[in-house]
Amino acid sequence: MKDLALRALDLVARRGVTYADVRVIETRDREVSTKNGKAAHMSSSESMGLGIRVLAAGCWGFAATDDLTREGIESAATVALEIARSGSAAKKQDIVLAPEEAYEATWVSPVRIDPFSIPADRNLAALLAVDAEIRRNAAITLAEAAMHFERKRQVFASTVGSLIDQTRYMSGAGATALCYKDGEIQKRSYPNSFGGQYQLKGYELVEELDLLAQAPRLAQEAVALHAADRCPEGRFDLILDSSQLALQIHESIGHPIELDRVLGSEANYAGMSFLTLDQLNHLRYGSDIVNVVCDAREEHGPGLGTFAFDDEGVPAQRNDIIRRGQFVGYMTSRETAAAVGAPRSNGCMRADGWARLPLIRMTNVSLLPGEQTLDEVFDVEDGIYMETNKSWSIDDKRFNFQFGCEIGWEIRRGKRVRMLKNPSYSGISTEFWNSCVAIAGREHWTLWGVPNCGKGQPEQVMGTGHGASPSRFRNIKVGSAYEG
Amino acid sequence: MRDKAAAEEIFGQVRAAARSLGVTEVEAIIASGDQALTRFANNAISQNVAERTSYLSIRPVIDGRTARASTNRLDAASIRSVVEEAVALTRLSEADPELLPLAEPEDYTEVYRRFEATARVTPEERALAVAEAIAAVEDAKQTAAGIYSTGESKFALLNSHGVSAWYTESLARFSITAMAADSSGWAKGSACYHGDLDPVALAHSAARKAAESAGPRELEPGRYTVILEPAAVLDLVGQMFGDFSGTAIHDGRSFLNDRVGKKIFGDNITIWDDVAHPLQAGAPFDGEGVARKDLVLVENGVVREIAYSRQAAARSGIAATGHGYPLPNEYGEAPANVVIAGGTTSLEEMIAEAERAILVTRLWYIREVDPYEKIFTGMTRDGTFLVEGGRVTAGVRNFRFNQSLIEMLQNVEALSSPVRASGEESFDLVAPSMKVGNFNFTEVTRF
Numbered sequence: 001m002k003d004l005a006l007r008a009l010d011l012v013a014r015r016g017v018t019y020a021d022v023r024v025i026e027t028r029d030r031e032v033s034t035k036n037g038k039a040a041h042m043s044s045s046e047s048m049g050l051g052i053r054v055l056a057a058g059c060w061g062f063a064a065t066d067d068l069t070r071e072g073i074e075s076a077a078t079v080a081l082e083i084a085r086s087g088s089a090a091k092k093q094d095i096v097l098a099p100e101e102a103y104e105a106t107w108v109s110p111v112r113i114d115p116f117s118i119p120a121d122r123n124l125a126a127l128l129a130v131d132a133e134i135r136r137n138a139a140i141t142l143a144e145a146a147m148h149f150e151r152k153r154q155v156f157a158s159t160v161g162s163l164i165d166q167t168r169y170m171s172g173a174g175a176t177a178l179c180y181k182d183g184e185i186q187k188r189s190y191p192n193s194f195g196g197q198y199q200l201k202g203y204e205l206v207e208e209l210d211l212l213a214q215a216p217r218l219a220q221e222a223v224a225l226h227a228a229d230r231c232p233e234g235r236f237d238l239i240l241d242s243s244q245l246a247l248q249i250h251e252s253i254g255h256p257i258e259l260d261r262v263l264g265s266e267a268n269y270a271g272m273s274f275l276t277l278d279q280l281n282h283l284r285y286g287s288d289i290v291n292v293v294c295d296a297r298e299e300h301g302p303g304l305g306t307f308a309f310d311d312e313g314v315p316a317q318r319n320d321i322i323r324r325g326q327f328v329g330y331m332t333s334r335e336t337a338a339a340v341g342a343p344r345s346n347g348c349m350r351a352d353g354w355a356r357l358p359l360i361r362m363t364n365v366s367l368l369p370g371e372q373t374l375d376e377v378f379d380v381e382d383g384i385y386m387e388t389n390k391s392w393s394i395d396d397k398r399f400n401f402q403f404g405c406e407i408g409w410e411i412r413r414g415k416r417v418r419m420l421k422n423p424s425y426s427g428i429s430t431e432f433w434n435s436c437v438a439i440a441g442r443e444h445w446t447l448w449g450v451p452n453c454g455k456g457q458p459e460q461v462m463g464t465g466h467g468a469s470p471s472r473f474r475n476i477k478v479g480s481a482y483e484g
Numbered sequence: 485m486r487d488k489a490a491a492e493e494i495f496g497q498v499r500a501a502a503r504s505l506g507v508t509e510v511e512a513i514i515a516s517g518d519q520a521l522t523r524f525a526n527n528a529i530s531q532n533v534a535e536r537t538s539y540l541s542i543r544p545v546i547d548g549r550t551a552r553a554s555t556n557r558l559d560a561a562s563i564r565s566v567v568e569e570a571v572a573l574t575r576l577s578e579a580d581p582e583l584l585p586l587a588e589p590e591d592y593t594e595v596y597r598r599f600e601a602t603a604r605v606t607p608e609e610r611a612l613a614v615a616e617a618i619a620a621v622e623d624a625k626q627t628a629a630g631i632y633s634t635g636e637s638k639f640a641l642l643n644s645h646g647v648s649a650w651y652t653e654s655l656a657r658f659s660i661t662a663m664a665a666d667s668s669g670w671a672k673g674s675a676c677y678h679g680d681l682d683p684v685a686l687a688h689s690a691a692r693k694a695a696e697s698a699g700p701r702e703l704e705p706g707r708y709t710v711i712l713e714p715a716a717v718l719d720l721v722g723q724m725f726g727d728f729s730g731t732a733i734h735d736g737r738s739f740l741n742d743r744v745g746k747k748i749f750g751d752n753i754t755i756w757d758d759v760a761h762p763l764q765a766g767a768p769f770d771g772e773g774v775a776r777k778d779l780v781l782v783e784n785g786v787v788r789e790i791a792y793s794r795q796a797a798a799r800s801g802i803a804a805t806g807h808g809y810p811l812p813n814e815y816g817e818a819p820a821n822v823v824i825a826g827g828t829t830s831l832e833e834m835i836a837e838a839e840r841a842i843l844v845t846r847l848w849y850i851r852e853v854d855p856y857e858k859i860f861t862g863m864t865r866d867g868t869f870l871v872e873g874g875r876v877t878a879g880v881r882n883f884r885f886n887q888s889l890i891e892m893l894q895n896v897e898a899l900s901s902p903v904r905a906s907g908e909e910s911f912d913l914v915a916p917s918m919k920v921g922n923f924n925f926t927e928v929t930r931f
Contacts, residue, residue, distance in 0.1 A: 033814060035735075035814050036735075038578065038580050038582075039551075039577050039578045039580065039812065040812060040813070040814040041812050041813060041814055042550075042551040042552070042573055042574075042576075042577045042812060043551060043552040043553065043554070043573070043812070044552075044553045044554070044569055044573055045541075045553065045554035045555065046554070046555050046556075046557075046566075047555070047556045048556065048557060049537070049556065051535075059529060059532065060530070060531060060532055061532055061607075062531070062532065062533040062534070063533070063534045063535070063536075064533070064534070064535040064536070064537075065535070065536045066536065066537055066538050066556045066557070067536060067538075072536075075536075076536070079534050079607075080534075082606075082607050082608075083520075083522075083532045083533070083534060083607045084532065086522075086529075086532065086606075086607035086608045086610070086611040087529040087532055087611060088611075089529070089608070089611035089612055089614070089615045090524060090527075090528050090529045090611060090614050090615040090618055091528050091529065092526065092527060092528040093528075119576060120551075120573055120576045120577075121576035121577070124576070124577065124578060128578070141735070141736035142735045142736055142737060144814065178735075178736065178737060179736075180736030180737065180741060180856075183742065183856060184856055185736070185737060185854075185855045185856045263526070264525045264526045264627070264629060264663075265525045265526075265530055265531075265629075266525075266629075267525055267627075267629035267661050267663060267668075268523075268525070268629040268630045268631060268659055268660065268661040268670075269631075269908060271848075271865075274930070355535040355537060356533070356535070357531055357533050390853075391851040391852055391853050391861060392851055393849040393850070393851045393861045393862055393863065393884075394849055394863075395848070395849070395863045395865070395882060395884070395929045395931075396848055396849070396863070396865055396866075397929075397930075397931060399929045399930045399931070400863070400884055400927060400928075400929035400930070402861050402884060402886075402927075404851075404853050404861075422853075422854065424853070426884070426926075426927060428929075428930070457521060457523055457631045457633075458519070458521055458533070458535075458633070480886065480926050480927060481853045481854075481859065481861060481886050481926075482853075482854075482859070482886070483886060483924075483926045484706075484707065484886065484924040484926055
């Protein structure tokens with residue numbers, strides 16, 4: 001792979017480019033799922049190809065191919081250069097990159113059990129056991145369970161002189177119980193909805209999650225929701241579990257801090273951001289106890305945004321985003337860092353494979369643990385607790401959001417007193433984070449994986465990490481999803 | 485992959501490798517693509533990419549078991565390796581008493597959707613078209629962002645029972661957002677022949693919307709009559725077609741559970757699925773090689789027909805409709821070429837006849853709130869207007885909606901003639917503009 005990368009780089013480096021990089025990527029993955037007692041999906045795939053990115057005549061060009069013959073790579077190199085030069089037809093100024101050092105490195109994400117060492121029939125047997133346990137509850141109409149494993153090796157070479165070899169292992173697993181009855185569908189998922197939990201781990205993640213132990217509770221809650229009262233409308237003190245809060249962070253902090261959005265690159269699709277440049281170091285983003293970092297380093301944990309170097313050869317970093325409630329940082333690339341006069345990229349450029357161009361993507365954007373105990377977080381006279389995301393939506397500048405959850409509980413004097421179905425809440429991002437009054441401590445903090453973040457044209461799907469612990473927010477609008 | 489003969493040659497290698505492993509029942513999907521996209525922002529080309537991809541995916545059937553292995557390497561050793569992986573995975577799977585043998589050959593509706601000129605558009609041609617579109621927006625003292633993509637895909641599905649399905653398609657897309665100081669406008673088109681797109685006209689349309697929505701007023705949320713342009717209809721109505729599925733109904737996850745055959749929408753709602761419709765794109769066969777049949781999904785408000793894969797059809801004792809996904813999968817099937825019947829009221833007439841309404845260009849970030857009542861939430865975006873006394877009087881700040889699709893399609897007051905609509909929240913479909921009463925806006929955002 002290193003030879004391929006260097007050969008491709010040589011082809012463009014001597015043809016008048018200001019800068020070029022090449023990523024050669026080999027990916028292997030496996031998906032196994034079950035549905036109502038049968039194997040639903042059992043597949044594996046492998047992919048290998050390379051992407052060549054060049055900066056020529058002041059414009060970017062990018063071409064990708066899986067034809068790794070000499071002719072195939074030469075063709076891709078030629079196309080990348082043609083594309084870059086065609087950009088002159090609509091250019092305002094030459095693209096400039098913030099400086100970066102050259103690195104030679106090899107990194108493999110820590111893994112205790114190689115997921116591909118576990119036979120697929122063992123994956124299937126484990127999922128079928130979970131499925132059977134869910135369906136022991138006769139009222140369940142649909143039981144689903146799934147595992148997903150990926151190994152991705154990437155060799156990056158650039159005209160700066162970097163040669164970086166990284167291998168990342170990702171694992172994910174989860175289960176869902178669905179109950180259709182009397183014109184109503186209710187479901188519960190564990191450990192999270194939309195596929196479960198995803199981390200940069202091996203098969204040990206599946207063992208840690210212990211889906212089987214949670215299966216009876218999932219089934220019982222999915223059925224019980226039918227008889228539960230609907231979540232009331234009004235303003236309440238709101239407590240969120242850490243998985244829902246992770247998605248709240250993703251949507252109302254993670255996306256707005258992408259500097260390419262702020263500068264307009266995503267205006268036609270993902271949108272822009274309310275965090276215009278004048279807001280930096282001035283905006284009161286959250287309350288004093290809100291501290292958010294963007295941290296791609298291994299020390300932060302096995303998040304989907306953990307790596308050693310980003311996809312333009314910048315080392316993984318930790319940067320403050322919100323410090324004691326104050327907005328203090330964006331996620332940047334070499335191009336956007338230069339555009340705003342920053343001395344260096346903070347290393348957030350990522351592509352979802354060899355066929356796509358790196359974009360600014362969330363690494364691990366995490367809310368740091370607070371100082372409250374869990375009892376203190378729940379210590380409200382009259383509040384609502386919500387758990388596990390069911391729906392999520394936010395406007396294209398990231399002001400107004402609405403989330404729905406699978407289940408809620410009315411909290412009275414710190415105790416759960418009543419199950420609530422169809423809970424939802426909504427608000428304005430900065431008002432919400434300024435209403436944060438309690439954050440549970442490190443022992444309740446979980447680094448969640450969001451495996452399906454979409455951005456870019458052509459669209460790319462990326463995994464991002466978000467650490468959070470259960471937290472409480474004051475006077476939040478609840479129930480708007482069923483309003484009217 | 486050059487052509488169908490090349491796909492058949494690869495499949496010959498697949499069958500030989502399978503036979504050497506004692507497997508005679510095997511299906512292969514062989515695909516390739518050449519796609520390029522020129523992206524622009526801040527009135528300049530910003531990202532400019534091309535990709536060439538290949539795909540070979542193998543599905544054996546062995547003693548009632550099946551699984552799938554895929555690769556993008558098409559050399560002889562890789563072909564043998566992926567067959568070995570597929571066979572090994574299949575043997576590790578569990579037998580499924582409902583699994584059917586591989587599909588048998590059928591005749592397919594002939595569709596011609598590949599245009600050499602569109603497959604061969606050069607970076608320079610895209611750049612020049614983009615430059616002209618940017619100039620149109622700059623002339624309006626606005627800022628443009630968007631994309632122009634062109635390319636082609638080739639797709640073959642072959643199996644050891646003699647299915648040999650082949651489909652090629654070219655596709656071009658142009659979309660543009662024009663931004664003014666406190667407003668924006670958007671337009672998008674897609675077509676199998678790039679000459680059917682008019683980037684400059686789309687740019688003018690986006691710029692006009694941005695200009696007309698300048699200085700947006702903030703209105704109270706509540707129930708409004710809305711006029712949804714075709715892209716907004718696509719964004720929202722397109723969310724429901726995954727439920728027109730025999731498997732989804734069997735699973736109890738469809739809003740059509742206990743509603744097939746019932747009148748749940750208004751008299752003026754008729755929707756069908758028609759792969760041969762001249763404004764549609766896509767292959768005339770499904771993920772197992774079954775020919776797509778026409779379906780009347782909704783007739784005058786009554787849910788009539790739903791899609792059935794072979795397995796779902798066998799479960800119900802009926803014929804497959806040709807809408808199945810490649811096996812194995814969890815979801816079964818769904819309509820793929822939706823056409824929503826229109827009416828005789830033009831968009832301009834809807835505006836002229838409205839005493840007070842909200843005109844919506846597009847919708848954004850739509851997610852399902854309630855799976856059975858089919859309530860969706862989302863935002864308006866890039867051109868939301870107040871209509872008063874038969875004319876557009878102002879831009880308005882964007883709304884959040886929480887709206888049941890069932891209720892919405894009971895409240896359609898007028899429809900225009902349908903067009904090929906292209907959006908970002910659902911797949912392309914043929915849809916009219918709709919005037920809808922009592923649409924539920926629950927919140928308003930800051931812009």
